[in-house]
Each structure stands twice: as C-alpha cells, then as structure tokens.
Amino acid sequence: MTVNVAGVELRSPVIAASGTFGYGVEFEEIVSLDRIGAFVTKGLSKEPMQGNPTPRIIETAAGMINAIGLQNMGVRPFVEEKLPKLRQMKGAVVIANIFGYTVEDCLDVIRVLNDAEGITMYELNASCPNTSHGGMVFGTDPGLLRELVSRTKEAAKRPLMVKLSPNVTSIGQMAKVAEEAGADAVSLVNTFVSLAIDLETKRPRIANVTGGLSGPAIKPIAVRMVYEVAEAVKIPVVGMGGIVRAEDAVEFMMAGATAVQVGTASYADPRAVENIANGMKKWCASHQVERVCSLTGSVVL
Numbered sequence: 001m002t003v004n005v006a007g008v009e010l011r012s013p014v015i016a017a018s019g020t021f022g023y024g025v026e027f028e029e030i031v032s033l034d035r036i037g038a039f040v041t042k043g044l045s046k047e048p049m050q051g052n053p054t055p056r057i058i059e060t061a062a063g064m065i066n067a068i069g070l071q072n073m074g075v076r077p078f079v080e081e082k083l084p085k086l087r088q089m090k091g092a093v094v095i096a097n098i099f100g101y102t103v104e105d106c107l108d109v110i111r112v113l114n115d116a117e118g119i120t121m122y123e124l125n126a127s128c129p130n131t132s133h134g135g136m137v138f139g140t141d142p143g144l145l146r147e148l149v150s151r152t153k154e155a156a157k158r159p160l161m162v163k164l165s166p167n168v169t170s171i172g173q174m175a176k177v178a179e180e181a182g183a184d185a186v187s188l189v190n191t192f193v194s195l196a197i198d199l200e201t202k203r204p205r206i207a208n209v210t211g212g213l214s215g216p217a218i219k220p221i222a223v224r225m226v227y228e229v230a231e232a233v234k235i236p237v238v239g240m241g242g243i244v245r246a247e248d249a250v251e252f253m254m255a256g257a258t259a260v261q262v263g264t265a266s267y268a269d270p271r272a273v274e275n276i277a278n279g280m281k282k283w284c285a286s287h288q289v290e291r292v293c294s295l296t297g298s299v300v301l
Contacts, residue, residue, distance in 0.1 A: 001281055001292050003259050005236045006159035006184035008120050009035035010093060011261060013292055014249060014277035015264030017240055018043060018097035018123060018163075019068065020274070025089070031274045034091025037259060040123050041078070041271070043097045046108045048074035053207040058196060063215025063242070064264055065194050067208035068097060070128075075109045077097040079116045086175070087118040094118055095161070099125035099248035102132045103148055107155050109151040114157040121158055124149070126178070127165040127190045139165035139190075146181045153182035161185040161238065164229075167193050171225045179233045187238040187261060188229060189222045215264040216242040223255050230256020230297060242274065246279030254290060 016039035021232060024039050033039070051071025058065050073081070075098075086092050096119050100106035106124065113119055126148060138144045144275035145162075153160050159178045162178040164171060166189035175186050191212025196205040204210070222241025230237045239257030243249050244265040252260045263273035284292055 003260050003293050005238060005298075006121060006161060008093075008159060011035075011061055011091075012037040012277045012280070013259040014258075014280060015040060015238065015259055015261045016073070016273040017261035017268065018125070019112055020263040020266045023073075023078065023086075024092060024094065024147050024164070025082055025085045027270065028089055030270045032091070033089055033093075036273050036277045038093035038120065040094050040097050040261065041082075042072045042110055043070045043099045044078055044113075045070065045073060046105045048073065048077065055205065055207055056211070058205050058211075059214070060194075060213065060217065062198060062217035063213055064144050064267070065196055065211040066191070067205055067206050067211035075112045079112060079139045081139060083116055083118050092118075093120050095121045095123050095129040097123045097125055097163070098152075099128045102130060103151050106148065106152050107301075110155045111153055114155070121161055122152075122156055123163050123187060124152055124183075125163050125190075127163065127167075139163060139169075139174060140168050142174065142177045145177050149178050149181035149183050153184075154172065159184040164188040165189055165190050167239075168222070170228075172228040175229040175233050175237075176286075179183060179235050180289055183235060185236040185238060186229060186233065187223050187240065187257075189218070189239075190240045192218055192221075214241070216244055218242050219248060223251055225300070226252055226257050227255040237281070241280055241300070243276065244268075246276050246283045249276055249280055250283060250295060252271055253292070254297070254299045256297045256299075258296050283299045
C-alpha cells in the first residue's frame with residue numbers, strides 16, 4: 001500500500017486534507033495515524049488569523065460550502081504548542097499547509113518551519129489573493145504562480161507540493177507552470193467558488209457572500225482535472241474532491257493520482273480517512289492489485 005510522493009514514502013495513498021483535520025492532535029483518540037498515509041495541517045500563516053464571520057459553513061446538495069477565512073493560530077504557536085505533541089504521536093506523518101497574501105509572507109512561514117523538527121513536506125496553498133498585486137489569486141495567474149513557487153522552493157528545506165486552484169481555464173497549464181518553477185508535486189483540486197441564497201431573506205447563506213464548494217458534487221470535475229494535470233506534468237499528482245469511499249480514491253488514482261486527500265467526508269465521519277485507507281486495502285486485495293501504486297494512470301482510453 002506504500003506510495004512515493006516527491007521522495008517521501010507514505011504507508012498508504014490516503015491523506016487527510018488541510019482544514020478538515022485540525023492540527024492532527026485533535027484526532028489522536030479517533031483515527032489511527034499509523035494507518036493513513038499522512039495528514040495536512042490547517043493552513044499556517046505568519047500571524048494568527050480569526051477567519052470570516054459566521055455563518056461560514058452550510059450544507060448543500062451532495063456537499064458543502066465553506067468560507068472559513070483560513071482561521072489559524074499562526075506558524076510560531078503551531079511550532080511551539082502543536083508540533084511537540086505531534087512528534088510524540090505514533091505514525092504521524094505531518095504535511096504543513098502554508099499560505100500568505102504576499103510572497104514574503106509565505107517565505108516567512110517557511111523559514112520558521114524549516115527549523116522545526118517533525119514535518120515531512122510543505123503544501124503551498126496557491127488559492128490566496130496576492131494583496132500586493134491588487135488581489136489577483138496566485139493560482140489563477142501564471143506569472144504570479146511562477147514567482148510564488150520558485151521563491152518558496154528556493155527557501156524550502158523540504159519537498160514542496162503546490163495546491164492548485166480549480167477556478168482557472170486550464171489547470172493543466174497552471175500545473176505545468178508550478179512544475180517548471182520547481183514544485184516537487186501538485187495537489188488538486190481546491191474548492192470551487194460558489195454562492196447559495198436564502199430564498200426567504202434573499203440574502204447569501206454565507207456571511208462572506210461566496211464560499212468554496214466541496215464534497216461529492218465536485219468529484220467528476222475533480223477527477224477530470226486530475227487526469228488533465230497528470231497528462232501535463234511528470235511530478236506526482238495528489239488528487240482530492242468528493243472522496244467518501246475507497247472506490248472514489250481508486251478512481252482518482254486511475255485518473256493519474258499518486259495519492260489522494262480526503263476532506264469534507266471527515267465532517268460526516270471523523271474516521272473517514274482511516275476507513276477509506278482500510279477500504280482501499282480490501283479493494284486491492286479483492287481485485288488482485290498487488291501494489292497500489294500500479295493503479296496510478298491505469299485508466300484505459
């Protein structure tokens with residue numbers, strides 16, 4: 001069941017996605033961390049952030065919309081308070097999700113994490129608006145993405161995975177830009193910009209007006225995007241978007257993913273990541289798949 005992502009060997013291809021697994025320590029009594037591939041921390045910023053006003057999570061048909069606003073404790077408190085506990089947890093493979101509203105913000109976060117023990121890889125959130133360039137999202141502009149990835153890669157002492165925005169015309173092109181700029185892997189998809197309206201009040205159901213759509217509703221689109229990216233780049237692709245059962249994860253791998261991330265499903269079932277990892281193992285056994293990595297890109301066209 002082992003897979004290799006950017007030189008990092010994982011015991012399972014199933015990873016807990018950022019923003020849905022806290023800082024890992026919250027799930028210590030619920031999930032056996034030595035039975036999943038890894039988990040990605042909540043996005044870490046240079047300074048603590050309070051996030052958006054409520055309501056900021058709503059249920060939709062086959063999914064949910066969220067506009068949390070990247071609430072987090074900040075990178076230094078994470079290193080001082082959470083990371084020591086994570087180092088003591090058996091089997092914990094920690095991927096630190098990082099973000100910033102300028103390139104310099106991201107570099108500051110990486111510099112703090114570079115000196116901390118217990119982190120395996122970085123996941124760079126490219127779906128943030130660059131405030132120094134009028135709010136243009138890094139992941140939707142090739143030039144901004146190239147600058148962000150190249151400079152963070154230069155500073156990073158660990159493998160760098162870039163999390164791509166799906167809100168683009170060609171996600172394959174953006175993945176290629178990330179690869180050329182030095183990314184060791186890419187992960188996709190992040191949430192889709194969406195809007196829901198309360199018919200009685202005529203007001204948006206999310207205080208932030210728009211939010212990110214995730215869950216099973218986006219899975220077919222996410223699988224298509226993973227396929228396109230896997231065709232466009234040579235670096236590992238980590239797929240996500242609506243995975244709720246083992247068969248969903250297998251589908252992403254057949255489309256070209258080396259590993260997968262599970263997010264929204266954890267809200268319905270806190271043990272979803274572990275259950276899907278166990279389910280994949282059973283699926284492989286029942287389908288005579290000796291090595292799970294052989295599934296990657298095995299779709300027949």
